[in-house]
Amino acid sequence: MTGNRFVTQALGEYTLAGLANCSAEIVKTARPVNLNLFSIKWPVTALVSIAHRISGVLLFLAMPLLLYLFELSLSSEAGFRRAGAMLASPMPRLVGWLLAVALLYHLIAGCRHLLMDMGFGETWRGGKAGARTVIAISVLGAILAGILLW
Amino acid sequence: MVTNATSLGRSGLFDWLVQRFSALVLLAWIAWVGTGVIAAAEFGYPQWRALFAAAPMQIFSLIAMLSLCAHAWVGVWTVTTDYLNEAHLGKAGTAVRLLTQTACLLLTLSCLIWGARIFWGNG
Incomplete structure (x- = not known):
């Protein structure tokens, strides 16, 4: 729902004005088939997506x-210790933190999807509020994971 | 109706459902393992091994591995069909997509079999 609106908005802002000057025939043949994602605005919902x-x-x-x-x-007591010891050196710990944050974020954003499937936060306002909530919880989780790891 | 040859169930609605169902299984598995780690009074190798050794947990872990791989495939399929196509890459789009999807499928299946060995063989 929000995705469609995002595309419609982007088209409205950047291409429809230009297309208005074209004849109907040109519009038919020279329709934009690809949006340049780097030239359009990214609403918070698009960023979360x-x-x-x-x-x-x-x-x-x-x-x-x-x-x-x-x-x-x-595998074994020694293997368990080795896996734990890996997290002790700086680079693997950073990778571990990144993956923990990725998992946490993916989980929370996924829960938002499930809630939207059930009809919660499907409006433009609700979508934005949900997206901001996902970011807020993820940032808190990332900080917490960092504290636990370091 | 046009069906895509590479999607998991050749149906968007089926894939959509698989994505949600597998997500819930994975959420439950992560919550269970997380609770087991946090709730343990003293956490070490014996507790970690015992957590995965019980037969019900082995079954749960295998279902979680199947869910992970189905979930991963639907997700990777969605992303590759969205970006690795002729609109973005020109004529090579289809070939690049199919090659990438083949590599991803091999990785997914390998992880499924490897995961089954790890979680099933741990009696």
Whole structure:
């Protein structure tokens, strides 16, 4: 719902004015088939949406790493200690924090999706409020995860 | 009706439902594991191993692995079909998308089988 509105708004602001000068025939053939995402405004709902995708792809790529850690930590007492010790050095700890934040964000933004499927926050205002809530909770969670890790 | 050959269930509504159902399974699994870690009075290797050793948990973990892979595939499919296409990449779009999707599918299936080995073989 908000996605459609986003596209309509973007079209309204940046292309329809220009198209108004064209003849109907040109409009038919030279219709914009692709929006340049870097030239249009990003409402908070669009930011939350793209971040949901980026965090999802990041977690997807991290699956082998996470499985490796599960395998190592469950293999033996020594493996469990080694997995724990990995988080002690700065770079792996940063990666761990990033993945924890990605997972947390993906979970919270996903819960917003489920709530919207049930009809909550589907309006433009509700969508924006929900998106801001997702960001607020995620920032708090990221800080908390940082405190726990460092 | 046109159906896409690479989507999970060849139906948008089916994929939509799979995405929601698997999300709930994963949420429940993460909550269960998280609670197990936090609630343990003393947390170490014995507690960590015991958490995954019980038969019901092995089944739960396997369902979570299946959910993770279905969830990942629907998500990766959505993202790749949105960005890796002829509108963005020109004529090479379809080839790039299919190659990327093949790599992602191989990674997903490998993780599914690896995950099954880790969580199932831990009796």
